[in-house]
Amino acid sequence: METLRTKLSDRLQMVASFVNKGDVIADIGTDHAYLPAYLVSNKICPKAIASDIGTGPLKNAEKIVFRANLHQHIKLMISDGLEKYSPDNADVFIFAGMGGTLIVKLLENIDWIKNNEKRFIFQPMSHSEDVISFLINNGFEIEEEKSCFDSGRCYIAFSARYTQTSKKYDECFPYIGLLPNNSDESSKHFISKQYNHLKKRADALNCANINLSEQKEIRKILSQIENYL
Ligand SMILES: C[S@@+](CC[C@H](N)C(=O)[O-])C[C@H]1O[C@@H](n2cnc3c(N)ncnc32)[C@H](O)[C@@H]1O
Structure with a gap:
């Protein structure tokens, strides 16, 4: 296993900063798999799943993962959102670089996400209010939120967990x-x-x-x- 020399963008670095050492992560909509490759090669995560709906993006991911010799630690998977996942696949489920409306669509009707042992990290590119509304209306709490500038654009990311709260x-x-x-x-x-x-x-x-x-x-x-x- 090699340590990836490529630096993450400031946006993905912000997302990575939410991950705790030892977490097994699932990166949904991974595209090039930069995030799981960085987290595994820097020994923050022992293993990861990188999934995407498209074969093209997954080919990008495959290139990065094999080039860094990470294929024994990162499982690549075609999946529409959480379709192919079960809760025991990971501790932390990450949705980065997608629109908020799509993220909500991928969470709706997936009952197992209501599990207080699982953490979710979101980095919506738009309509973040839809994601937060969905979460707080479904018993989740926002645990931490950060923002950053990257190439002149402002991004936010937050983590959430199901706590069954009905907080107002x-x-x-x-x-x-x-x-x-x-x-x-x-x-x-x-x-x-x-x-x-x-x-x-x-x-x-x-x-x-x-x-x-x-x-x-x-x-x-x-x-x-x-x-x-
Ligand atoms: C802009 S890229 C983001 C890549 C990476 N997560 C990041 O933040 O840099 C969005 C990715 O989401 C994938 N995607 C779109 N809809 C999806 C779905 N329903 N399930 C899984 N992946 C999806 C796309 O194929 C694309 O690779």
């Missing part, structure tokens, strides 16, 4: 999650981005004089986010 959250929580606890520039930037996005939507609805109840809901969320700007 402010309406703004799906949009900004735990980022108000962080003091770094990228977290502030992401909160402002969510604020501006919602404001645009509310202003457009106001201009068109439609969806008054949605406008009211968005204004409420905006006023909550203002406390963190």
Whole structure:
């Protein structure tokens, strides 16, 4: 087994920072398998599963895994989301680099994810609020959230676990999650981005004089986010 010399992007490095030493991980939508290859070759994870829906991406993964001589430690698998998985395959299930709407689709109707011994790491590229809403409405808690800049773009990632909670959250929580606890520039930037996005939507609805109840809901969320700007 070789240590991969290639550095991870700042985005994937942020995702990797959620993984604890000894965790067996499953990387769903792995594409090139950079993340599991990095985690295994740096001896953070003893083994990993790297899966993808596409044969093309899995071929990319195969190249990386064989080149680094990691094939005895990383299992490559074609799977539509969690379709081919069972809970005993891994301790931590990672969904990075996919849209939030797709991530929610991949979690819906998979009952075994409601297991407090499993941890999930998400790095949605868009609609992170859909992922957080799904999680908090289904008894999961967000444990940790981080953000970073990578090539001029701001990314977030968070970890979650099923705790069977029915905790009540402010309406703004799906949009900004735990980022108000962080003091770094990228977290502030992401909160402002969510604020501006919602404001645009509310202003457009106001201009068109439609969806008054949605406008009211968005204004409420905006006023909550203002406390963190
Ligand atoms: C943009 S790449 C992200 C690669 C890597 N996870 C990262 O963060 O850099 C998204 C990958 O998700 C895969 N994908 C899309 N839909 C999927 C699904 N339903 N199940 C598994 N993988 C999927 C795509 O084939 C693609 O390789």
